[in-house]
Amino acid sequence: MSNTRIDVHTHLIPPFWAEELKTHGGDPSGWGAPEWSPEQLLRFMDEEGIAVSVLSLTAPGVEGWKGDDRIKMTRRVNDYGANLIVQNAKRFGYLATLPLPNIQASLSEIKRAYDELDVDGVTLHSNYDDIYLSDPRLDPIWEELEGRSATIFLHPTRPPMPVLPGAPSPLADYPADTTRCAVDLVLKGHRKRFASTKVILSHGGGYLPFAATRFAELGASLSKDRNAEDFMTDIRSFYYDTALVSPSGLPSLLGTIPCEHIVFGTDYPYASEKVSKIFTANLDQSAEVDADSLEAINRNAASLIQRLRLSA
Template identity: 45%
Template sequence: MNNKHRIDVHQHVLPPFWSEALNSNGGDPSGPRSGDSSNSVVPKWSPEGAIALMDSLEISTGILSLTSPGIVGWASESQAGMARKINEYTASLVSKNPLRFGNFATLPMPHVEESLAEIEYALDVLHADGIILFSNYGDQYLGDAQFLPLWQELNDRKAVVFIHPGLPITPMQGIAGPLVDYPFATTRVAVQLVLNGIISRFPAVNIILAHAGGFVPYAVHRFVELAHVFRTDTPNHEEILQSFRKFYYDTALASSPTSLPSLTAFAKRENILFGTDYPFAPAGVVADFTQYLDQHQFSDPLQRSEISHQNALVLFPRLSEQLITKGV
């Protein structure tokens, strides 16, 4: 693989049955997309369109996940069934194109017992590449004690977990949630996971934070220094800092000339992964941020290929194995 055969860890799947049912199951508070005469809250998407976009930007593989709001608007008794349907749909796409697509499985969260059952099915039967979780489900963030059984199971399995921002609890009026509130949601959950000890207690889970972790790389030393001011149960500064550095960070909408230097200055170089947020980030926006990444002057040129695909191949060994089998 050359430097531009990218592996996109932040690419979304929009099963047609989910898109059609979303408006009648809570909808999406982001509202209709500008310029869409259908008044839809979701962009148009198809597997063929995704592959065309990937080909145009030299993306070899897209790890698909269902974005927020997911299935949180569905009635509680319907969520497990919908999660299973979504996961089987996405697994079918992977089975047809195992080098082009991957699968972060959806869970019927915040229902822990049902989610544990779906983890077993998704990882053992469907062979999903990992699990997607939202930063929060209403006012319940992932570091809450009620989710400890979930983290224990994911830790036992050494699972890859992609954390995507969830619906903001109190969104800013007149400003779409994805513009500002979503990066804040990711930042909030990252701080909570670290300070509540989830990261240190369950070290085998590999957690990817969307959008370069929101504002974590920029503000992490603020969190580290002030943690002891407001809490007496936190470890020392270096332990807190290393917990933040254990996260993986994707570059989706975060590879601009102002954000990428902060990310590369803080994150471990082996923990930075390529991401796009397609199709919720339109093709033109994806192309712009990909160009920012390509134009960035890394102090070590090898870091370009690490972000492009090498780091992801370590995290997703089945892609390495299949590439070897194919002779790529």
């Protein structure tokens, strides 16, 4: 299989981070960490026709560390990710982790990540200590990212509620928190205030495409200044990755979001190799996706990652 795809939703697991996570809150989502190595990832990529994997640290990120320890772990993770690019620049990209909700430390790390480590963007979680991304306290972060026309990978984390017994957060809560966060950004006008940022929503935007008209019409009924189409414009301004988007979800995604704003993703290795391959096959074989659209989805992320634009 020829390597043509760009995977915007694939995770690295630094071994030091995985080990220390055990004593820093573990994974509150209840999912846990699989085995991972760069070599395993490259084999998976070759088997699935993936040319480039854009790596990010998944939830809970560095949130189990406190104070200076959170900052130190953030820097170690970002150094590790940046080093993977140095070792294999043709196959890997990297989206930096931030020590949020510490604003000043996060601003410093954005500058270091871009100016010294040459990262491809940043990862933001749907909430930090129950603070959602539209919170005014995070405006300095958005202003810095806006000034850089940053690519932002928005990954869900556990919402501020207990995990359902027997149902780890990635099963249902993660898509819900992506939806909750994205709708909040639209309602608060963030997509207009920070229009130069390119925000990728995980997992097909959660439930956002399926319920987009609902959100737009009800949002308009609460607003004196905006109509439903205005809200839909903001909803369509996000990018949506295909990681774990089911065959039943593809019609909503493709019927609501412009094809040029849909990008390929797998969620490997947290979606196991078997599961990742099933969902990629579902996309490849979908009657909803013609050959030209599939080729575009596989490659659209090239417009979001600077190193890929420069090498095109």
